[in-house]
Amino acid sequence: MTTQIELQHVNCKVGEKYLLRDITWQVQPGEKWIVFGENGSGKTTLLSLLAGYKRYSDGTIQLFGEPYQSEEVLRYRRRIGLVSTSFFNRILCRESVLSIVLSGQNGILGISEYISNQELLYAKKILEVFHIEKKKDMPFYLLSKGEQQSVLLARAFMGTPEILLLDEADSGLDYLARIRLTDFLAAFAAETKATLIAVTHYPNEIPDFFEHGLLMKNGKIYQKGLLEDVFRTEVFSDFLNTPVEIQKQKNGYQFISKGEVNRYAELWRT
Amino acid sequence: MTEQMNRIEYLRQRKQHCCCKYCGGLLEIRRVAFSEQDDARVELYCPRCGKIEFGVEKEIYAVTEYFVEEMGFQCYTDIENPILQKQMNIAKVAEIISWGFVNLGYCDENGFRYPLTIPDALLHEELNLKRDKWQAYKEVHDNDDTD
Numbered sequence: 090m091t092t093q094i095e096l097q098h099v100n101c102k103v104g105e106k107y108l109l110r111d112i113t114w115q116v117q118p119g120e121k122w123i124v125f126g127e128n129g130s131g132k133t134t135l136l137s138l139l140a141g142y143k144r145y146s147d148g149t150i151q152l153f154g155e156p157y158q159s160e161e162v163l164r165y166r167r168r169i170g171l172v173s174t175s176f177f178n179r180i181l182c183r184e185s186v187l188s189i190v191l192s193g194q195n196g197i198l199g200i201s202e203y204i205s206n207q208e209l210l211y212a213k214k215i216l217e218v219f220h221i222e223k224k225k226d227m228p229f230y231l232l233s234k235g236e237q238q239s240v241l242l243a244r245a246f247m248g249t250p251e252i253l254l255l256d257e258a259d260s261g262l263d264y265l266a267r268i269r270l271t272d273f274l275a276a277f278a279a280e281t282k283a284t285l286i287a288v289t290h291y292p293n294e295i296p297d298f299f300e301h302g303l304l305m306k307n308g309k310i311y312q313k314g315l316l317e318d319v320f321r322t323e324v325f326s327d328f329l330n331t332p333v334e335i336q337k338q339k340n341g342y343q344f345i346s347k348g349e350v351n352r353y354a355e356l357w358r359t
Numbered sequence: 360m361t362e363q364m365n366r367i368e369y370l371r372q373r374k375q376h377c378c379c380k381y382c383g384g385l386l387e388i389r390r391v392a393f394s395e396q397d398d399a400r401v402e403l404y405c406p407r408c409g410k411i412e413f414g415v416e417k418e419i420y421a422v423t424e425y426f427v428e429e430m431g432f433q434c435y436t437d438i439e440n441p442i443l444q445k446q447m448n449i450a451k452v453a454e455i456i457s458w459g460f461v462n463l464g465y466c467d468e469n470g471f472r473y474p475l476t477i478p479d480a481l482l483h484e485e486l487n488l489k490r491d492k493w494q495a496y497k498e499v500h501d502n503d504d505t506d
């Protein structure tokens with residue numbers, strides 16, 4: 090089996106600052122990864138780099154078994170769906186929902202040629218699946234976080250992504266939007282053989298089909314491997330610099346803080 | 360867009376005969392994403408609206424604006440901002456007219472395929488003025504380059 094994503098000692102620098110440092114990571118086709126890390130740990134950079142929206146400074150990347158070629162970037166973007174409101178919010182604002190979704194067809198960010206009627210009908214069908222067909226003419230910035238997320242998912246599915254990258258897709262969603270996302274991911278995992286890499290802030294809501302975990306800290310990989318080896322009490326206490334106990338649950342992991350309650354309680358005890 | 364035609368060249372040509380379907384302003388080619396490839400980083404952009412915009416033929420915008428203003432076309436009653444509301448109405452009608460023109464074979468990626476005869480009723484002073492303005496803009500911006 091060809092390794093789908095292979096990064097060897099990849100650095101991503103802006104000026105003197107390292108956004109990513111010495112990233113070595115392999116992903117096999119169909120694997121489901123959870124990426125966990127604090128804000129600013131490099132998660133969004135890693136995902137936007139894989140999806141062909143960001144440059145890397147050095148190291149080597151192989152995608153789909155071939156060395157990364159910048160002239161192939163539009164092809165990569167069609168094969169790798171990126172759903173990241175924090176990335177797209179910088180670029181998309183007043184664009185209409187329908188044009189954003191249609192732009193997923195070609196891997197660019199706008200529409201660049203006349204859209205065929207089949208493409209238009211398909212885009213509308215996808216918008217219906219994600220419950221945003223009524224918002225199709227609205228500018229992106231007027232949508233709720235959950236609706237923006239749905240627009241970007243719909244955009245990713247204008248193509249047939251072999252790799253889906255979800256950047257904190259679960260944060261800032263209301264209850265209904267979160268249920269819909271969970272259902273969507275369950276269907277995606279069951280019906281496709283695609284790879285899924287999801288950044289989350291909620292390790293207590295990890296669906297069963299995720300089997301790998303990647304922890305990031307300060308632009309570096311802190312730990313990677315099977316989820317049960319990564320989501321362990323010792324690893325996380327060290328990673329978070331605070332004592333926590335982790336218990337496996339039916340869906341995800343329960344984090345039990347050890348000691349912080351007492352620390353805060355001191356406020357009222359002195 | 361023909362496969363042989365470079366995307367950037369296509370965008371350059373398009374910004375000459377098209378305008379923003381929301382505000383009617385001139386489009387420019389702007390870098391919006393990081394990539395080593397120009398193809399993957401530039402888009403047609405309306406600086407007035409601050410958005411990526413494919414545009415419509417300028418003549419279509421002109422008759423559309425007339426239609427929305429004079430006939431009082433309104434399909435976005437739930438939008439509160441009157442400027443946004445008007446722009447979205449114009450964009451919607453411009454989209455419909457463009458769709459019709461393309462599907463009837465009157466228009467393709469390179470613009471109109473047949474000479475236009477716009478009825479006198481639509482060629483009111485304002486529209487003529489706008490045509491002159493476009494021509495002036497076109498001359499000024501002909502040398503615009505990609506960002």
Ligand SMILES: [Zn+2]
Nearest residue numbers: 379382405408
């Ligand atoms: Zn505009």
